[in-house]
Amino acid sequence: MESMLSFLLATLAAPLFPGIILKVKAFFAGKKGPPLLIKYYTLAKLLRKGSVYSTSTSFVFKMGPTVSFATALMALLFFPLAGVKPVFFFHGDVIVLFYIMGIGRFFTILAALDTASPFEGMGAAREAFFSTLAEATVFMVLILFYRMNGSLSFTDYFQSQNPITLMSPNGSLLLFVVVSMFMILLTENSRVPVDDPATHLELTMIHEVMILDHSGPDLALIELGAFYKLFFYAAFISHLLIPAKFAGGAAGGAVFVGTLAMIYVAIGVTESITARFKMNLVPKYILTSFALVTFAAILTTMGLV
Amino acid sequence: MTHITDAVLVIILLSVLLSLGSNRLKALVEIMALQGIMVSLVPLLLEYKAEVHHGGIIFFQIMILIKGVLIPWLLYMAVQRIAIKREVEPIIGYHASLLAGLVVIFVSTIVTQKLHLTLAAGRELLLITAITTLAAGLFLMMSRRKAITQVIGYLMLENGIYLTGTALTKQSHTLYVVEFGVLLDLLVGVMIMGIILHNIKDAFDDVDTTFLGSLKD
Amino acid sequence: MIEYVFILPVLGGLMALFLPTTLGRGLLIITAFLHLQLTVLGWLGKLTPAFINFFKVTPEGMLVLLVTSFIFALISIYAVAYVSETGLKNEPVFICCMLLFLGTMSMVALSDHPIVLWISIEATTLVSAPLIFIKRSKEALEATWKYVMICSVGIALALLGCFFITLSMDIGNVDVPLSFSSLNQVAKQLDPLWLKAGFVFVIIGFGTKMGLAPMHTWLPDAHSQAPSAVSALLSGALLNCAFLGIYKVHALMNVAGLGAFSSNVLIGFGLFSVLVAGIFILNQPDYKRMLAYSSIENMGVIAFGVGVGGIAGYGAILHLIHHSLLKSSLFLSSGNILLGFGTKLVPKVGNMVKLFPKTFVSFFAGFAGISGFPPFGIFISEILIIIGAFQAGRYVSVGVLIFGLILVFAGAARIVMDISFGETSQEVLIKEKFFRIMPSFVLLLTSIGLCIWIPDGIYQKILHTIQIIGGGIHG
Numbered sequence: 002m003e004s005m006l007s008f009l010l011a012t013l014a015a016p017l018f019p020g021i022i023l024k025v026k027a028f029f030a031g032k033k034g035p036p037l038l039i040k041y042y043t044l045a046k047l048l049r050k051g052s053v054y055s056t057s058t059s060f061v062f063k064m065g066p067t068v069s070f071a072t073a074l075m076a077l078l079f080f081p082l083a084g085v086k087p088v089f090f091f092h093g094d095v096i097v098l099f100y101i102m103g104i105g106r107f108f109t110i111l112a113a114l115d116t117a118s119p120f121e122g123m124g125a126a127r128e129a130f131f132s133t134l135a136e137a138t139v140f141m142v143l144i145l146f147y148r149m150n151g152s153l154s155f156t157d158y159f160q161s162q163n164p165i166t167l168m169s170p171n172g173s174l175l176l177f178v179v180v181s182m183f184m185i186l187l188t189e190n191s192r193v194p195v196d197d198p199a200t201h202l203e204l205t206m207i208h209e210v211m212i213l214d215h216s217g218p219d220l221a222l223i224e225l226g227a228f229y230k231l232f233f234y235a236a237f238i239s240h241l242l243i244p245a246k247f248a249g250g251a252a253g254g255a256v257f258v259g260t261l262a263m264i265y266v267a268i269g270v271t272e273s274i275t276a277r278f279k280m281n282l283v284p285k286y287i288l289t290s291f292a293l294v295t296f297a298a299i300l301t302t303m304g305l306v
Numbered sequence: 307m308t309h310i311t312d313a314v315l316v317i318i319l320l321s322v323l324l325s326l327g328s329n330r331l332k333a334l335v336e337i338m339a340l341q342g343i344m345v346s347l348v349p350l351l352l353e354y355k356a357e358v359h360h361g362g363i364i365f366f367q368i369m370i371l372i373k374g375v376l377i378p379w380l381l382y383m384a385v386q387r388i389a390i391k392r393e394v395e396p397i398i399g400y401h402a403s404l405l406a407g408l409v410v411i412f413v414s415t416i417v418t419q420k421l422h423l424t425l426a427a428g429r430e431l432l433l434i435t436a437i438t439t440l441a442a443g444l445f446l447m448m449s450r451r452k453a454i455t456q457v458i459g460y461l462m463l464e465n466g467i468y469l470t471g472t473a474l475t476k477q478s479h480t481l482y483v484v485e486f487g488v489l490l491d492l493l494v495g496v497m498i499m500g501i502i503l504h505n506i507k508d509a510f511d512d513v514d515t516t517f518l519g520s521l522k523d
Numbered sequence: 524m525i526e527y528v529f530i531l532p533v534l535g536g537l538m539a540l541f542l543p544t545t546l547g548r549g550l551l552i553i554t555a556f557l558h559l560q561l562t563v564l565g566w567l568g569k570l571t572p573a574f575i576n577f578f579k580v581t582p583e584g585m586l587v588l589l590v591t592s593f594i595f596a597l598i599s600i601y602a603v604a605y606v607s608e609t610g611l612k613n614e615p616v617f618i619c620c621m622l623l624f625l626g627t628m629s630m631v632a633l634s635d636h637p638i639v640l641w642i643s644i645e646a647t648t649l650v651s652a653p654l655i656f657i658k659r660s661k662e663a664l665e666a667t668w669k670y671v672m673i674c675s676v677g678i679a680l681a682l683l684g685c686f687f688i689t690l691s692m693d694i695g696n697v698d699v700p701l702s703f704s705s706l707n708q709v710a711k712q713l714d715p716l717w718l719k720a721g722f723v724f725v726i727i728g729f730g731t732k733m734g735l736a737p738m739h740t741w742l743p744d745a746h747s748q749a750p751s752a753v754s755a756l757l758s759g760a761l762l763n764c765a766f767l768g769i770y771k772v773h774a775l776m777n778v779a780g781l782g783a784f785s786s787n788v789l790i791g792f793g794l795f796s797v798l799v800a801g802i803f804i805l806n807q808p809d810y811k812r813m814l815a816y817s818s819i820e821n822m823g824v825i826a827f828g829v830g831v832g833g834i835a836g837y838g839a840i841l842h843l844i845h846h847s848l849l850k851s852s853l854f855l856s857s858g859n860i861l862l863g864f865g866t867k868l869v870p871k872v873g874n875m876v877k878l879f880p881k882t883f884v885s886f887f888a889g890f891a892g893i894s895g896f897p898p899f900g901i902f903i904s905e906i907l908i909i910i911g912a913f914q915a916g917r918y919v920s921v922g923v924l925i926f927g928l929i930l931v932f933a934g935a936a937r938i939v940m941d942i943s944f945g946e947t948s949q950e951v952l953i954k955e956k957f958f959r960i961m962p963s964f965v966l967l968l969t970s971i972g973l974c975i976w977i978p979d980g981i982y983q984k985i986l987h988t989i990q991i992i993g994g995g996i997h998g
Contacts, residue, residue: 170309171312173309173312173313173315173316174312174316176313176316176317176320177316177319177320180320282329282400284401285327285329285400285401285404286327288327288400288401288404289323289324289327289404291404292323292326292327292404292405292407292408293320293323295408296319296323296407296408296411299408299411299412299415300411300415300431300434440683444676447672447676453668456672460672460675460676460679463676463679464679467679467680467682467683467686470683470686471682471683471686471689474686474687474689474690474693475686475689475690475693484577484636484638484639484642487638487639487642488638488641488642488682490642491642491645491646491649494646494649495645495648495649495671495675498649498652498653498671499671499672502652502656502664502667502668502671505656505659505664506664506668509661509664510661515668517665518664518665518668518669519665520661520662520665521662521665521666521669521743521744521747521748523743523803523807523812
């Protein structure tokens, strides 16, 4: 029951946090910025509209938004939030989960290709390339966690006897993971410096260019899916940051939400003070995150720390 | 409770890796400043239980000042004044550099394990960090074209050696006067390198070391 | 307080920055001779160190100090004559760095604490860099950059070596002050593994500075681009200082019973340096570079001799002294040639025997001396080293050494003959002057003198020096 409640809260609250990013960016630009609830307004606006489909597209195009939204939602089902057990969990759920998210991406890419627009094809190629690289990092993190914790389930990672947090005895290594997961968060969710969600030029887009042809409720689903995904990664990092003793209870929830908000602020700050990379430097950036985690993995595998 | 020392060491390792992957000179200098401060914190953290003399405390403050502020500032000025192109210009690409970094840490872990018996307890990560920093510094010197990156590589090498020193030896042997001398040498060295850099820029309109190849047999 | 030996030149150097040029020149010569006086006082045992943690009067240090001080006094005369004729820009900086250079080298000779030794050797690099760059040409710039970078990195590795030596104390549970003299007394208890590692890093580090191949790459550039007075100092004094660093650790290894290991390493580096120098000298188009490679060769010979030990150890120290005298004389003569012809390229210069008869005599005599002809000291020292190597049963090594020496001789002889007797169309720019000739001759005569008669004080100091590595005049 508690699990369902936290899940529902998460699904409802996820669109709130991107508003924080916008606020931070507006602050840095010296503007007032849109209201915090802007994303809800946008979603409501989109849902009221109708969808337009190009005559050259097939059913694949229509499936894209639905599948990507569904997979993002599933990710939250498996993920423990604020010390509450997730709705579903089993040994090995992390692997399933990352592949489910892979399915979502696969269908988004398919839908983009289905439009037969050269721009969208280009975006799809970039998305596929960069997320392949990012996957290496993610699985290196899983290997590292397996070494540290001996399990393959989010629940065990964050809620077992021997939780993985920065404050555990050998937790300092997790600094590597935190940094590289943050880099992965920026990559996977198309944020600066990898991609610019607010750019206006199709040539330089990655994610945005893929969904150019979606409209109305379809676009709303895609956006909502993106919020969930961002929420998932941010929650992942905040679990690493929060000491185990704060898990559970109202206090735990408050700490969790606070940390989460801090991460969103960090994203906003990063977006404000960095420029996006040239496209050919993005692989280097992702590879850096991979190298960081591998550093940590080497150190633990050697049993030295 | 996480050991703060470990966290500091991990940050040093982070800075090493980021410096291998960084493509902007300014970012590189900023990373070096961070590394300098962290490196100067390490001995203080290792010794916090033992009696630290007043002289020692003052020494560490000066060290943070020199390694974390003064030298990076000098480098920063050099970058401002010298480099027209603010890119790092690697001879060995970023990806290969990052992989080289991985190899370096792997090797240093193995080396440390071999020396396991002869080390004071709890200093393994310190030694790994030291060797990695040292080797990565050397690598950076060899694999980047700009003269200023060679200076940065030299600094990193020096940081690594300093860490090795703190990892391996008791502070009591190396009196602070001596460490201060080492630090002073380093500072003057960087200043002289800076002056030469400036002259290289004047003479060749660039700080690319490929221009420095006319003397040979 | 023997520390005045390095405090005096450092103060003098700092003062020179603020003096007008004529006063600065006077200051250079006066300080040089005062330094010689202080050194002699030190030899007579009138001065004792005040900071006993860091400094000590050691026989090897005093030998190096005497050589340095003596050749610096003569070079200072040459340098003043040189700058007054050529009109150097930044003359105060030149004088200042010359004096600082003397000061830091004296500090090397006196230091007893490994890390103080390191600090002073690194300081010699830093204060000599402006001297190499003083002509401000593109080539000088390149040479300086290489010098600073390669030597700094090399010496940084030596610092690592010093830390390893410290570690060997901790592991051996030895609690004595960190200094070579106290370490020598407890050497047996030091951890052998770390001591070996320390030695390897020290020889790589200080070997870079000493010009041992394959770390020698900076040396020909720096020596050929620096003004000749500076080249003479670099070759005649600085290389000895770096050698001193290696020697002290080698002595420690010997006392610790690891002499065989360090000897072999030294012999290996020594032979390799001789061979490399021989190969590069063969077709050398630049006579100052030729001299630089000859320095590499001689450092190789010294390393070899010290490594072999026994009577070769005596030979090596003798070689060190005579090499400093002869090589600085040669560099000073080459400075005259460079001033006279305005080029360093062998094909463009020639007929020195007619155009510069006095320089010819000093250059040719210096060449004969450095190649090991009597009556110069290197004749004796090389024979002693070769005999010592035969006594130690190192037949192969000695064969390689002799081969290398022949190579160097062949290469150098061609160049010297070309310069002395070959044809040239070059016009004479600046004539030779007494004050630029006299120092070379004094250095040469000293070498001859020392060959015929060694003062007992020096003889005893050499014996004391090599005692610790198991060397002696009786094999």
